[in-house]
Amino acid sequence: MKATQNPPTTGTVTPADLLRMAALYLRRHGWHQGTYYPTTAPAGCPTPPACAVGAIGMAVAGHRVDHFYSLDFGTQVAFRTAVGVFTTHLDDYEPICAVDDDGFLIDEHTSPYAWNDDPGRTAEQVITALESAADDWDSLHTDGGEN
Template identity: 75%
Template sequence: MKATQNPPTTGMVTPADLLRMAALYLRRHGWHQGTYYAPTTDILTPPACAVGAIGMACAGHRVEHFYGLDPATQVTFRQIVGILTVYLDATAPVFFIDEDGYLLDEHTSPYSWNDDPTRTAEQVITALEAAADEWDRLHTAGGENR
């Protein structure tokens, strides 16, 4: 680097950053169950579910379905939802067993987890932040990416 060049002042946005942005979105704009976003057309930043908040963090706008995103953002969105799913599998596993005793689903869906009638906004926000902390713990060393 030449002495006249300015070094970059921002780092790469990590999955942990996006999870924290989703948590912050919920704190600022509210939490919702049943669909990605509360049904409203007059608010650009409606209350959102956990995955809807991840969509806002990744794309900067409502994400009605990840297929509507550009390819790079779609990959990022799916990666972040996957990281939350892995975290939920480790900390809040939900197993669906059919009437014959067979395991139907071995992964905790962030959709059904978010929509559990006993779920609270604070639990969702805490899970997003904890998943971010876990990602940082596994992927950074001394504040730097591994």
């Protein structure tokens, strides 16, 4: 390739890429509990602190979106897939076992919302879990670093 040629800039963005971007977003802009983004953040603030799922949304959409169902179909699929990969990782490594009064399991999956909002949770735990989920996805879906 000659120096005047532009290298290709397109490529496949994987759920692992989105999870790593979400972790980086939290490192740069802060972590939040209770909602996707704090209600005290100014409406025009392009990069408010976010919860784990809000950070995934920022990675997918590239901007603050309070209702991800309003996004176009492809963006929704990418968002739901990344959240699903994160949820699977939490199920495997950070399960929340909620049991009802009769001893039956209430949820078969760990909610990333409830997990993020646990009063004992820290930003570093959330960031580490996002990065670990990305590593898990890569280990199952890539061959020698290639898709």
